[in-house]
Amino acid sequence: MNIFVCVKQVMARDSVLRPNETGTWAVDDGVSFEMNEPDTFALEEALRLKERHGGEVVAITAGPARSASTLREALAKGADRAIHVEGNRYVESDAYATAQALAAAIRREPHDLVLTGLQSDDAGFGQTGVILAELLELPHATIIMEIDASGGQLRCKRELEAGWFQTITLPRPALLTIQSGINKVRYATLMGIKRARRKPFRRYSPDELGIGEPVHQRVRSLYQPRQSKQTEFLEGSSQEVAAKLLNKLRFEARVL
Amino acid sequence: MSVLVVTEQAGGKWHRMSFECLAAGQAAAGAMGCPLAALVAGSGVGDLAADLSAKQVSEVIALDDPVLGTYSPDGFAEALRQAVEQIQPRLVLFPHTYQVRDLAPKLAASLGRAFVSDAVGIRFERDGPVFVRQLFQGKLHGDVVVDGPPPYFASVQSGAFRADSVVDGEAPASVRFLDLALAPSMVRTSSEPPFQDAKDAVDLGSADIIVSVGRGIQDPANIPQAQALATALGGELAASRPICDNGWLPLDRQIGSSGQTVSPNLYLALGISGAIQHVVGMKGAKTIVAVNKDRGAPIFEIADYGVVADLFEIVPALVKARGEVE
Ligand SMILES: Cc1cc2nc3c(=O)[nH]c(=O)nc-3n(C[C@H](O)[C@H](O)[C@H](O)COP(=O)(O)OP(=O)(O)OC[C@H]3O[C@@H](n4cnc5c(N)ncnc54)[C@H](O)[C@@H]3O)c2cc1C
Ligand SMILES: Nc1ncnc2c1ncn2[C@@H]1O[C@H](COP(=O)(O)O)[C@@H](O)[C@H]1O
Numbered sequence: 001m002n003i004f005v006c007v008k009q010v011m012a013r014d015s016v017l018r019p020n021e022t023g024t025w026a027v028d029d030g031v032s033f034e035m036n037e038p039d040t041f042a043l044e045e046a047l048r049l050k051e052r053h054g055g056e057v058v059a060i061t062a063g064p065a066r067s068a069s070t071l072r073e074a075l076a077k078g079a080d081r082a083i084h085v086e087g088n089r090y091v092e093s094d095a096y097a098t099a100q101a102l103a104a105a106i107r108r109e110p111h112d113l114v115l116t117g118l119q120s121d122d123a124g125f126g127q128t129g130v131i132l133a134e135l136l137e138l139p140h141a142t143i144i145m146e147i148d149a150s151g152g153q154l155r156c157k158r159e160l161e162a163g164w165f166q167t168i169t170l171p172r173p174a175l176l177t178i179q180s181g182i183n184k185v186r187y188a189t190l191m192g193i194k195r196a197r198r199k200p201f202r203r204y205s206p207d208e209l210g211i212g213e214p215v216h217q218r219v220r221s222l223y224q225p226r227q228s229k230q231t232e233f234l235e236g237s238s239q240e241v242a243a244k245l246l247n248k249l250r251f252e253a254r255v256l
Numbered sequence: 257m258s259v260l261v262v263t264e265q266a267g268g269k270w271h272r273m274s275f276e277c278l279a280a281g282q283a284a285a286g287a288m289g290c291p292l293a294a295l296v297a298g299s300g301v302g303d304l305a306a307d308l309s310a311k312q313v314s315e316v317i318a319l320d321d322p323v324l325g326t327y328s329p330d331g332f333a334e335a336l337r338q339a340v341e342q343i344q345p346r347l348v349l350f351p352h353t354y355q356v357r358d359l360a361p362k363l364a365a366s367l368g369r370a371f372v373s374d375a376v377g378i379r380f381e382r383d384g385p386v387f388v389r390q391l392f393q394g395k396l397h398g399d400v401v402v403d404g405p406p407p408y409f410a411s412v413q414s415g416a417f418r419a420d421s422v423v424d425g426e427a428p429a430s431v432r433f434l435d436l437a438l439a440p441s442m443v444r445t446s447s448e449p450p451f452q453d454a455k456d457a458v459d460l461g462s463a464d465i466i467v468s469v470g471r472g473i474q475d476p477a478n479i480p481q482a483q484a485l486a487t488a489l490g491g492e493l494a495a496s497r498p499i500c501d502n503g504w505l506p507l508d509r510q511i512g513s514s515g516q517t518v519s520p521n522l523y524l525a526l527g528i529s530g531a532i533q534h535v536v537g538m539k540g541a542k543t544i545v546a547v548n549k550d551r552g553a554p555i556f557e558i559a560d561y562g563v564v565a566d567l568f569e570i571v572p573a574l575v576k577a578r579g580e581v582e
Binding site for chain 2: 011014016017019026094095096099121122123124125126127130131133134135139140141142143158159160161162163164165166167168169170171180181215216217218219220221222223224225226227228229231232233234238239241242243245246248249253255256
């Protein structure tokens with residue numbers, strides 16, 4: 001099986017965020033970056049499918065130069081090759097433009113299965129995978145919690161709302177978006193990190209892939225959310241805060 | 257040019273968010289001064305179409321076809337694509353459900369258009385709609401605009417509009433069944449009926465007090481500290497999704513869109529950031545307390561009482577103080 005897994009580099013979870021000067025994205029100087037957490041589950045799933053059924057895992061990203069380190073991480077964990085569609089435009093790009101870049105690179109090669117995470121922790125479109133399927137003319141299923149690729153078709157467990165599930169069957173090739181928690185992700189070993197240096201790493205510019213700069217939706221201004229409730233913040237030592245809180249819950253909110 | 261609201265149903269039953277979306281549609285049509293059409297898709301949807309026609313809408317659009325009897329992304333995206341081409345709406349609104357996540361990006365992409373997902377608000381300016389979205393896991397909000405000509409596609413977040421604000425119509429609106437060219441062979445996937453993994457063992461829905469832990473709890477070895485607080489308060493222990501994903505607490509204690517929805521008198525969120533998928537499951541609580549070391553965590557937007565601190569200092573102090581009171 002030729003498995004492509006789409007991974008995005010995002011700012012680390014605990015980053016302190018403030019809008020940049022143009023108000024279109026968050027300031028990223030001095031911030032550390034990591035693989036979008038949902039994509040770690042997609043990568044792990046790709047590696048397991050390969051271990052079970054053979055084939056190759058190709059990690060692919062669209063992003064600025066720095067996002068190469070996220071591809072290196074995927075290689076260290078066991079991906080066989082990496083593809084980097086490199087461009088600063090992919091920092092703030094919308095899901096359609098990103099999917100277009102990924103599609104242009106994936107289309108050039110045989111692919112049996114394309115995996116993405118469910119959602120990016122920064123832009124949070126929750127769309128790139130589905131658009132990519134449409135551009136590649138692949139059937140898709142989203143929010144996948146289990147994949148059975150032992151037959152000619154793919155049988156997948158799809159999460160529905162409120163604790164319900166359903167089984168979806170798709171022909172191959174197909175695209176699946178993977179729900180967090182589907183597996184336990186592995187860590188890269190020292191050996192893996194060493195090996196990663198020698199693995200094939202293909203870089204494309206958007207020009208080489210013949211893609212323009214389609215902008216469909218963009219952030220015009222970014223700001224701190226407005227409070228929807230008047231929160232009363234309690235301050236003091238832990239003991240003081242605990243006493244105040246219990247007091248408020250008993251006599252003000254009357255819920256204890 | 258109109259506003260088109262795409263509702264959602266399964267097996268003849270409404271998805272509750274359909275009417276939140278209809279409320280958004282009524283507001284949008286009012287602001288844009290244009291007609292509102294409400295659409296229902298499925299097989300045998302006459303009764304559902306009649307429900308919609310009782311609301312204040314200009315017309316009801318029914319997509320009724322055996323191919324739409326069960327949901328498939330191929331069938332529904334194609335049916336809606338044909339409907340959009342016939343109706344030529346200016347704005348197409350969906351509720352942000354799992355089905356819409358599966359469907360709307362495909363539909364919009366097939367028409368070469370953008371889909372603005374999970375909007376918490378919509379404003380109308382001269383050049384077109386401005387959508388408000390959460391970014392960075394809700395830590396920042398953004399005003400989002402779409403370039404290019406209509407139709408604009410967007411979905412509205414659960415709870416962003418109120419279903420009970422939907423206005424009824426004075427007279428029933430007309431129902432229009434569209435002619436569609438669909439064939440079963442267009443659908444590449446097949447689905448089986450929904451199932452539940454385990455019958456909910458604990459029903460948190462009836463709990464008065466819930467102490468809920470998130471990833472701030474850091475290690476399964478720390479769960480007993482939260483349990484001690486739950487016990488001291490006479491409440492139940494619950495968690496955000498990553499805690500259940502990791503197996504630190506059983507799945508039936510997960511609160512949120514893929515877990516349980518609760519509305520206790522007191523919800524104490526410990527080390528939970530307040531992602532929308534968690535918040536939809538607990539924002540109905542009467543009193544919300546959040547303990548989080550990050551002042552910027554979105555959970556504080558909905559908390560009545562906030563404590564910006566390390567939960568490992570506050571929790572033992574609460575357990576101790578509670579013991580002293582009793
Ligand atoms: C389709 C879909 C469905 C989902 N369904 C659900 C669902 O049903 N339920 C759900 O919960 N999530 C769900 N999620 C996941 C959701 O988007 C969030 O990722 C999740 O809720 C985050 O959990 P968290 O707040 O525990 O972790 P994080 O977001 O990592 O937050 C941890 C918080 O703990 C704080 N913290 C860390 N250490 C401490 C400390 N020592 N003291 C105090 N505070 C500390 C941090 O500041 C941070 O705010 C779903 C996501 C998707 C896409
Ligand atoms: N720039 C990118 N490069 C590679 N994959 C991406 C990129 N952006 C999004 N994805 C994939 O698409 C998924 C959904 O992202 P989004 O649509 O932004 O929420 C992510 O989990 C990734 O798997």
